[in-house]
Amino acid sequence: MVQYADNIDDHIAGLEEKLRKNDQCASSHYNLGVAYISKRRYEDAKTCFVRAAERSPTMAEAYVQLGGLAMNDGDIEACLRYNTAAVKARARFAVPHGNIGFCLLQMGDVEKAIKALRQAVKLDSQFVQAYGTLGSALFMAGEIDESIEMSSRAVELHPKFGPAWNNLALAYLEKGEPAKAKEFVARAQECNFEVHPGLIADIEAALKA
Template identity: 50%
Template sequence: MTEPTFANVDEYIAHQKDKLRQAPECGNTHYNLGVAYLSKREFQEAERCFREAMSNSPKMAEAYVQLGGICLERGDMEGCLNFNRQATQIRPFFAVPWGNIGFVLLQLGDSDKAIPALQKAIKYDPNFVQAMATLGSAHFSRGELDDALPLLKKAVELQPMFGPAWNNLALVQAELGQWAEAAASVKKAQESGYDVPQALLDEIAAKAK
């Protein structure tokens, strides 16, 4: 039986609600409804659905990850960390929560703990571009340029329109004095729609001549 098609997200939401009336304890349906609300940025409704999903399917690690994302949206870093840590306890080899943990820890300035989490994320998903780029940023923040460079190069190779990785690659290349390469990287970052800091653009333009 094929899933019906929907003209818009509101039709999809109505369909999921109909399914819940028939099976109110279906964790997957609560989860799908939460994702739909998330796409509309209706965070309160999305949170309620993910909590219902978690209640009915306690081992649904994805629901914990989504709740962590809502915490991050609200600026609640500790809440994001806690939900993602719970997700790793349920599914230890699920790459996404490890990547999220690494990202948050890096934002909190704890690269010592961020790096092992990001390494786990990439171990469990070798093509996890966001984790790869974040790990490159972590190494850059510590001045470990030789570790940062290959990670960021691989990230943009896997996802050529990932602007933040191009920007961070340019930073590493600038630190290494590779000005022509840095100029090419910031151009790629801009082509992806990423807003490259003017100070970096000016420095590269001056040195790349």
């Protein structure tokens, strides 16, 4: 964790001065990139993360940050490329595997997404977002019971993780248990997750059937 100075501008100035004296310090470039993100200086942040990766090719975190910035720009293919580079830099780092799974799922490659997400949760058994995304992917693949298992794991780890409650609602409606689905919709809404009106309507229709 970066230890910020009392004032983020002072922190940035300190790192910039440090890099003027030693431009080869990968961690300083990385930390400066993180600081720039906090100021919404995204292009400057990209430059820093590229320099960090150039100076320390095994710094997988720099590639992950570049992937996040690409996603922020709406470039999912670039996000996938950067996270793939992160895995090559450090194969046992769970985060890029999870991000790869998310990208592949958005791109419609469900089976490859599931494979990447399984690897993510294998490497980090506390990776809430990966369990949640894996629950979505398994639902899309028709693996309803395992989808419920993964989404349940996500909410065990983080009870306020709305997307996983929504996944559970979808799965239980699919299993023909609309009362449970309605309960999980309520849990998702309690977490400020915006449930699709169509799902609510389908649950109400199933309850009346």
